[in-house]
Amino acid sequence: xxxxxTIAGLGPGSEAMITPEVSAALASATxxxxxxxxxxxxxxxxxxxxxxxxxREEIGRATDALRLASEGRNVVVVSSGxxxxxxxxxxxxxxxxxxxxxxxxxxxxxxxxxxMLAAAARIGAPLGHDFxxxxxxxxxxxxxxxxxRLRLAAEADFSVAIYNPRSVSRPDGFARALEILxxxxxxxxxxxFARAISTAHERIETVSLRHARPEMADMKTxxxxxxxxTRQVGRWIYAPRHAG
Amino acid sequence: xxxxxTIAGLGPGSEAMITPEVSAALASATxxxxxxxxxxxxxxxxxxxxxxxxxREEIGRATDALRLASEGRNVVVVSSGxxxxxxxxxxxxxxxxxxxxxxxxxxxxxxxxxxMLAAAARIGAPLGHDFxxxxxxxxxxxxxxxxxRLRLAAEADFSVAIYNPRSVSRPDGFARALEILxxxxxxxxxxxFARAISTAHERIETVSLRHARPEMADMKTxxxxxxxxTRQVGRWIYAPRHAG
Numbered sequence: 001x002x003x004x005x006t007i008a009g010l011g012p013g014s015e016a017m018i019t020p021e022v023s024a025a026l027a028s029a030t031x032x033x034x035x036x037x038x039x040x041x042x043x044x045x046x047x048x049x050x051x052x053x054x055x056r057e058e059i060g061r062a063t064d065a066l067r068l069a070s071e072g073r074n075v076v077v078v079s080s081g082x083x084x085x086x087x088x089x090x091x092x093x094x095x096x097x098x099x100x101x102x103x104x105x106x107x108x109x110x111x112x113x114x115x116m117l118a119a120a121a122r123i124g125a126p127l128g129h130d131f132x133x134x135x136x137x138x139x140x141x142x143x144x145x146x147x148x149r150l151r152l153a154a155e156a157d158f159s160v161a162i163y164n165p166r167s168v169s170r171p172d173g174f175a176r177a178l179e180i181l182x183x184x185x186x187x188x189x190x191x192x193f194a195r196a197i198s199t200a201h202e203r204i205e206t207v208s209l210r211h212a213r214p215e216m217a218d219m220k221t222x223x224x225x226x227x228x229x230t231r232q233v234g235r236w237i238y239a240p241r242h243a244g
Numbered sequence: 245x246x247x248x249x250t251i252a253g254l255g256p257g258s259e260a261m262i263t264p265e266v267s268a269a270l271a272s273a274t275x276x277x278x279x280x281x282x283x284x285x286x287x288x289x290x291x292x293x294x295x296x297x298x299x300r301e302e303i304g305r306a307t308d309a310l311r312l313a314s315e316g317r318n319v320v321v322v323s324s325g326x327x328x329x330x331x332x333x334x335x336x337x338x339x340x341x342x343x344x345x346x347x348x349x350x351x352x353x354x355x356x357x358x359x360m361l362a363a364a365a366r367i368g369a370p371l372g373h374d375f376x377x378x379x380x381x382x383x384x385x386x387x388x389x390x391x392x393r394l395r396l397a398a399e400a401d402f403s404v405a406i407y408n409p410r411s412v413s414r415p416d417g418f419a420r421a422l423e424i425l426x427x428x429x430x431x432x433x434x435x436x437f438a439r440a441i442s443t444a445h446e447r448i449e450t451v452s453l454r455h456a457r458p459e460m461a462d463m464k465t466x467x468x469x470x471x472x473x474t475r476q477v478g479r480w481i482y483a484p485r486h487a488g
Contacts, residue, residue, distance in 0.1 A: 016265035019263055084361060093475075172261060173293070
């Protein structure tokens with residue numbers, strides 16, 4: 001009996017943004033694993049076992065998924081957005097590296113619409129020029145690395161998409177990040193706070209960097225600090241294709 | 245009569261990666277505009293007018309799209325990948341800014357699976373940690389800006405997704421880009437050349453930066469220069485979630 005492991009991206013929230021290949025993988029799965037709020041997005045049905053788990057349990061979840069696939073199950077690990085962007089795909093390959101007995105398993109990764117693309121589309125095209133994506137969580141990397149990257153990103157005049165800007169356990173990092181970006185680049189750049197895009201709780205607001213306040217973001221917010229050339233036209237915001 | 249303008253991402257090539265909202269927009273369109281190879285991906289049908297155009301005609305195409313929408317048509321501008329990543333969305337908002345008479349048009353942007361996400365998924369999770377995306381075309385920005393960004397990106401140890409690495413009219417920039425990345429960071433980093441992902445012509449190969457050759461890329465290639473912590477496990481490549 002041969003099992004499979006699929007690591008799939010559910011997109012930002014709307015069913016209309018789930019790719020057909022991901023829908024097909026969910027339809028033929030025997031087991032769905034993931035952070036509980038993402039597993040809750042998959043409709044229950046006969047023959048499908050849902051395995052919701054808590055946040056910060058990524059490696060345990062990944063190992064469980066590999067084991068189930070090795071036992072012949074058709075396993076789907078779900079992430080919000082894209083599984084390869086600050087989500088479950090890296091955790092699965094970390095777990096795979098630690099488990100040589102599973103190296104021959106049939107694995108595939110199915111991309112999804114990651115939060116920054118959904119947010120950018122709602123407001124125009126703020127990622128239409130060179131940009132970077134930085135995870136502000138320092139659970140797994142030193143804060144000094146994050147500060148350094150923010151500074152270099154501002155010096156490069158990248159638009160900066162910030163994932164996981166702020167949580168209850170990390171209330172202060174985002175305030176520091178805004179400070180650094182303001183020191184290392186112009187403070188009149190636009191900052192977009194995009195929360196729960198494509199869901200019923202969607203909210204999007206834009207202010208200049210000097211008026212950005214940390215409490216405008218929470219863990220469901222994707223923040224885009226625009227590059228210096230970014231422009232507003234009516235309700236839209238876009239990064240021109242030229243440099244400045 | 246009220247027209248609409250939708251700027252939609254077709255994903256990297258496979259129908260299975262086109263989101264349902266994009267498929268629905270194509271199904272209700274009266275006019276499709278875009279670069280000819282992308283328009284060719286839309287099936288002809290009665291009542292649908294296809295307007296293929298040449299590369300480098302983005303602003304003219306965007307203006308045509310706005311005019312058609314203002315005349316009451318349901319217009320879809322198609323891009324490969326995501327329309328907001330080095331594609332048509334910025335051009336449409338540039339054209340809109342120049343045409344105040346159209347500022348009240350009904351416009352929406354529908355995201356798609358951009359090339360770097362599709363390429364990353366095929367090979368594992370090389371964008372699982374902080375990363376940036378740089379367009380190597382210097383048609384619209386000075387080459388010095390590109391060099392500076394590449395250098396700062398390497399100093400930050402971002403994984404770097406390179407769009408439009410090389411074309412007939414720009415044969416030399418990519419060679420220089422590889423040099424800069426090798427000077428500004430370790431030369432044993434992995435480089436992924438992902439061509440025409442999810443199409444019948446898909447090809448993907450990985451070498452170390454010191455063995456990367458410019459001719460491994462063309463305009464259909466998305467290149468990912470991995471960060472220094474990136475690892476191989478079997479046929480997979482992934483950026484660990486921790487920093488190094």
